[in-house]
Amino acid sequence: MSYDTPRIAQVHRKTGETDVTVALNLDGTGKGNINTGIPFLDHMLHQICSHGLIDLDIQATGDLHIDDHHTNEDVGIVLGQALGQALGDRKGINRFGHFVAPLDEALVQVALDFSGRPYLVYGLVIPNQRVGTYDTELVKEFFQAVVNHAQMTLHIRLLESGNSHHIIEAGFKAFARAIKMAIEVDPRRASVIPSSKGVL
Secondary structure: OOOOOOOEEEEEEEOOOEEEEEEEEOOOOOOEEEEOOOHHHHHHHHHHHHHHOOEEEEEEEEOOOOOOHHHHHHHHHHHHHHHHHHHOOOOOEOOEEEEEEEEOOEEEEEEEEOOOOOEEEEEOOOOOOEEOOEEOOHHHHHHHHHHHHHOOEEEEEEEEOOOHHHHHHHHHHHHHHHHHHHHOEOHHHOOOOOOOOOOO
């Protein structure tokens, strides 16, 4: 993928449980059109748009009459696939990103690497089992799905605890800012894969 190639992707995944389409533009302005049927997840995905400056269109339907698990996970899967597709061979990108985001009393650190090796270290301890109707166990499931399908390494650490909503939102904001840093193109090596091995 060249320096001037639009970094866009559209991925569709349909199973017996969900139907998910994600379209994204990594070089956007933070526009979001997101409808997953899970209001809290929509709110968190808008943080990725706003703070990552990624244009996202996510449309999902699923078996929410059972619970949110399948839809939450499959949105993560398709988002991860779209990120990987839009990055292509990953030439020129910074590759690494990190950010520490406060939200009032909560503080979350994210470090990530578009390494080609999926690995998640998840350190969020969320006091409440639910935020609104959203099961907070699903935060880890979402990030695991993104990590596996974007082929990235992701560390999320809780530095200061507090309100469950604040912890999760700080995590998504830090994730978005870290992605923004990692996917920025360094013009000094715009045609080079950022690895001493020459491949990611």
